[in-house]
Amino acid sequence: QVPLVESGGGLVQAGGSLRLSCAASGRTFSSYAMGWFRQAPGKEREFVAAISWSGGNTYYADSVKGRFTISRDSAKNPVYLQMNSLKPEDTAVYYCAALRSGNYYLATEYDYWGQGTQVTVSS
Numbered sequence: 362q363v364p365l366v367e368s369g370g371g372l373v374q375a376g377g378s379l380r381l382s383c384a385a386s387g388r389t390f391s392s393y394a395m396g397w398f399r400q401a402p403g404k405e406r407e408f409v410a411a412i413s414w415s416g417g418n419t420y421y422a423d424s425v426k427g428r429f430t431i432s433r434d435s436a437k438n439p440v441y442l443q444m445n446s447l448k449p450e451d452t453a454v455y456y457c458a459a460l461r462s463g464n465y466y467l468a469t470e471y472d473y474w475g476q477g478t479q480v481t482v483s484s
Contacts, residue, residue, distance in 0.1 A: 362387045363476055365439075365457050370478030373447055377482070381442040383457035383475060390473070394460040395433060395440035398468055399453035399480075409455070410442060411465035420465050425451075447482045454479050 369381040383395070396411035410431040411420045419431050430443040440457055454477040463470030 364388055364473040365390075365459065365475035367455060367457050367475045367478040370455060370480045372481045372483065375447060375449055375482055375484050377447050378443070378445045379447065379480060381444065381455055381457075381478060381480075382438060383440045383442075384438050390439040390459045392461075393439070393472070394462075394465060395431075396458045396460060396465060396471060397431060397440070397442045397455060398458060399451075399455045400477075401453040404453075406456070406468050408466045408468070411460070412440060444480070447480075449482045449484045452480060452482050 364386055366384045366386055369379060373379055392414050394413050397409040398406050399409050400406040408422050409425055410429055412431045412433055416433050428446045433440045456477045457475045458471035459473040460471045
């Protein structure tokens with residue numbers, strides 16, 4: 362059973378918006394920090410954003426700062442990613458992940474992952 366399930370991806374024109382959701386399946390993540398990563402074809406998975414377990418602290422990659430907003434509201438839906446002013450270079454598979462403790466920016470530190478949702482931004 363996949364512990365996290367992403368949704369909300371799709372095809373959008375440059376300048377448009379999407380909101381990604383991440384639902385918990387089979388367990389709760391209220392005591393976990395949550396993160397979003399993305400992976401474009403031929404590239405390594407990269408950090409996008411993270412939020413502390415309390416929601417009081419957020420962290421962003423420089424490439425998305427000011428355009429993306431990470432938030433969380435409940436154990437069942439532990440994290441969202443609001444993406445505005447999308448650019449073609451944002452095209453990737455987006456993954457949500459749960460972190461018990463460690464470095465927010467490192468994918469290897471995260472304990473649970475979803476299967477990803479495709480985001481495609483056309484120019």
